[in-house]
């Protein structure tokens with residue numbers, strides 16, 4: 001009985017992992033997201049010597065970057081599910097291994113487009129290989145022509161293909177990057193962790209309304225590697241420790257920020273106000 005229970009917590013396949021996130025952790029609620037994550041196997045996005053690849057933890061991919069924990073990818077994609085529709089234009093900032101880019105490409109299909117931006121050339125090169133293999137495995141290689149994986153500074157987005165229906169930011173910014181907000185389409189949605197580097201972050205949903213103003217909702221406290229400069233990332237050496245696995249008396253013990261209810265989101269109301277007032281000249285009290 002105990003062994004059976006433990007095996008549900010230490011999945012040994014992609015489908016068991018997604019099953020855990022849907023049925024036990026209740027972190028994925030949308031069927032489209034469960035389906036796409038089941039079909040997009042983490043094994044294609046990790047180094048060949050990676051261990052415990054279906055554990056619900058972030059995994060190092062080199063250059064002080066990680067493939068995000070599956071629950072985190074699931075939660076963020078879940079918030080975006082209604083926008084990740086056939087034909088949508090998507091921007092994946094901090095695309096790292098390419099996992100989110102691949103999932104998004106499958107969701108938006110042949111009439112959509114996905115741009116993945118990372119500032120490390122080697123990660124972009126590797127992500128192209130990862131995405132190619134993963135799409136081939138599900139006979140979806142035709143989607144490759146609908147994907148751009150490119151080197152760039154994520155703070156600046158990717159103006160060439162704007163405006164975006166969806167912006168997924170896979171690293172934490174200290175404040176809301178104005179260029180990303182500008183590149184969001186009216187009716188579009190961005191999900192982004194925001195907060196001080198190496199501390200905890202608020203996971204924000206940013207919706208762009210009809211009048212181009214934005215509405216921000218904070219959905220919880222999370223912990224991410226920072227959206228930062230290339231030299232800071234390569235030389236600070238602590239980013240991959242956003243999740244630590246400790247060994248306590250031979251037992252693996254995961255120290256991780258789970259998603260907890262959002263505290264007072266006044267701080268993020270201030271972002272909303274600042275952007276709407278300063279950038280657009282819209283006074284939220286009027």
Ligand SMILES: C[S@@+](CC[C@H](N)C(=O)[O-])C[C@H]1O[C@@H](n2cnc3c(N)ncnc32)[C@H](O)[C@@H]1O
Nearest residue numbers: 065067068094096097118119153154170227228
């Ligand atoms: C958590 S990791 C990768 C997440 C990715 N979604 C995945 O699951 O593989 C965050 C990524 O953000 C990238 N990154 C950090 N700062 C950046 C910046 N200013 N511009 C572009 N990419 C950045 C890192 O190189 C890293 O690959």
